[in-house]
Amino acid sequence: MEKFGKSxxxxxxxxxRxxxxxxxxxxxxTPEGALHGYVFRSPYAHGVITSLDVEAAQEAEGVHLxxxxxxxxxxxxxxKMEASLLENQDGKTAPNTDRFLLAKDKVRFVGEPVAMVFAESLAQARAAVEMIWLEIDDLPVHMEVGTGGTPLHDLAPDNVAFDWAMGDLAEMEAAKSEAAHVLSFEIADNRIICNSMEPRGCWANMEEGRLHLCVNGQGVWAQKEQLANMFDLPASEIRVTNPDVGGGFGMKAMSYPEYFLTAQATRMLGRPVRWMSDRSEAMLSDNAGRDLTSTATMALNADLKIIGYQVQTLANMGAYSGQFAQPIQTQLFSKVLTGLYDISVAHLQVTGVYTNTTQVDAYRGAGRPExxxxxERAMDYAARALNVDPWDFRRLNFIPC
Amino acid sequence: MKIAMIVNGKSVSREVSDNTLLVEYIRDHLRLTGTHVGCDTSQCGACVVHVDGQAIKSCTMLAASAEGAAVTTVEGLAKSKDDLHPMQVAFKENHGLQCGFCTPGMIMTATDMVARYQAQGKEITEDAIRHELEGNICRCTGYHNIVKSIADGASKMTTV
Structure with missing residues (x-):
């Protein structure tokens, strides 16, 4: 019988296919005859660039640019790459720190793009990259997900990317003061690397005077707009396509320096160019996910009903604020802050911090799973602390229907 | 150097540098792009092909080492566009793929696995399939449907 109907x-x-x-x-x-790009990445986590010598690479066999x-x-x-910036608690916009396509003055994480070579073959591009000489004056690295340490950016002196809050703090404090129980738990959510089966890649070509960027991304419009802004071109002179994609997971939704650099190379050389990340580069340069530590505080009345719920989070941005990074552990996190529970008073405060690590951005659910x-960890911990069954404790606090 | 082999039943020959990997020979020189590169380190299995009837990771074999060999890639399995290999049909019917990037390697590993077990007269259990898949990584499916697909494909394959 023909299939018909739902399920x-x-x-x-x-x-x-x-x-x-x-x-x-x-x-x-990839178009026939495309040159291969390969990126020279910083081997240092933090330092001031004192010299960058690319002369030997430029002279190397097969190298065009x-x-x-x-x-x-x-x-x-x-x-300069674009980032979404939050409004801080004090009403000011979060500092508009610089993130350049290629490191200028300073390097801030291992894997940061410093130069990109385009050559006839991938082997030639890789060989030329090995001839690049970067010297830096070391700076102390800031790795912990916390404020303070040697600042990465002049505009963010305590390595604070943003200080954002939502909810009524006075109501929250009142709930705590009238509560029969106030419980606090620290809950860490470790960093992950996305590791799509197909790493990131792109190619670019000039087609009848129009720039075509083919990228294994998760959409074309934002990419097109960013290319237009970066190169000061009308959008009508740019075409962006996404072919089949071997896994995105949010990680491929954002733009990355390599896409602009590949596009710029084709503009300068007037011939097609291609770039494909290898696995080691993916580990170093793909946006990471999660990486936050939250302190959840619950205020409960004598019947074990939650009368207030507060979360304070330290969220790692990595070395730079990514394209969507700031709204994730803040605005998106807040959408499901209180989940399925009947909680009328809540407060969320998030401090974003810069560290000498790869940038962190959207990954699978982006803020909401976090x-x-x-x-749900807090519900379990609270039930244990109160010596009640975790399911009974949840049932007691569900939004009634 | 000139390297010749038989790929999917056809004799091919290409002038390539001596350090060319088999996967580069297949993808860049023959332009058979069904065989994928996922990790460059022989962990992910997206590049699996058959060389003289054995599954190998083509990112870790020199093309020169396959001189004169019979190579089968994922493009060489189906008899025609409308007559897929039973393992390909099984992956389709059991939703054994999502993004499809690991799939060619999964299918080449699966057909090799089933042929070996059938030649030895051994039953291919779920445990055996899971163990045999240790060299192939998938990030979409969580493996359950791949294991189901291979068990289904095995029941429809006769290699002996």
Missing amino acids: QSVERREDD FLTGLGQYVDDT VLTADVLDQAGVAG AIYVL
Whole structure:
């Protein structure tokens, strides 16, 4: 019988291609004759750049172009990446710290792009990258998810990226003072690396005077707008495409320096160029996820009803504020702060901190799984502390229907 | 150097540098892009092909080492567009794939595994499938449907 109606399995249109090797992932679709890009990444976590020597790389066999921050400057590309900035508790916008396509003046994490080489073959590009010489004056590194330490950015003196809050603190304090029980728990949510099966990659080509960037991303419009802003081009002169993508998980939703650099190379050279991350580069440069420590405080009345719920979080941004990073552990976290429970008084305060690590941004659910994790751990810890069954404790506090 | 082999039943020959990996020979020189590179370190298994009937990770074998060999890639399994290999049908019917990037390697590992077990007259249990898949990584499916697909495909494959 023909399948009809709901709750029946359906076959996917794309499966035949994927099963027979006819998938079209980004590195399967590169234009004929494209040059290969390879990135020189900082081997240091923190330091002031004293010299960057790319002369030998420029002279190396097969090399057509070496991009550095200086070369971008000379080409009229300011190279500053966009970030979403929050409004701090004091009403001021969070500091607009710099993140450049290629390190200028300072390096701030191991894996930060410093130069990018474009050559006839991948082997030639890699060999040329090994001829690049970077010297720095070491700075102390700040690794702990906490404020203070040697500042990464002049605009963020205590390594505070933002200080954001939501809710009524006075009501929360009142709930705590009239509570029969006040319980506090520290809940860590460790950093993860996304590790999509297909690493990040892109290629770019000039097509009848129009810039085409093909990238294994999660959408084209934001990327197109950012390219237009970066290169001061009308959007109509840019085309962005996403081919088949081997796993995104949020990590591929944002733009990355390599996409702009590959696009800039094709603009300067007038021929197609391609870049594919290897696994080690993915580990160093893909946006990480999570990496926050929260202190959850519950105020309960004598019947064990939650009358107030407060979360204070330290959220690691890594070395830079990523494209969507700041709103994640704050605005998105707040959407499900109190979950399924009947909690009328709540307060959330989040401090974003800079550390000498790869930037942290959206990953699988982005802020909401983190909020639910904190809440449900806190429910379990509270039940244990109060010596009641965790399911009974949850049932008692559910929003009634 | 000139390297010749038989790929999916056809004789091929290409002039390549001596350090060319088999996966580069297949992807860049023959432009058969169904075989994928996921990790460069022989951990993920997206690059698995058959060389003289054995599953190998093509990112860890020199093309020169496959000189004269018979190589089968994922493109060489189906008889035609409308006549897929039973293992390919099983992956499709059991939703054994999502993004599809690991899938060619999964299918090449699966067909090799089933052929070996059938040749030895051994039953291919769920435990055996899970153990045999230790060299193939998937980030979408959580493996349950891949294991189901392989068990289903095995029941429809006759290699002996």
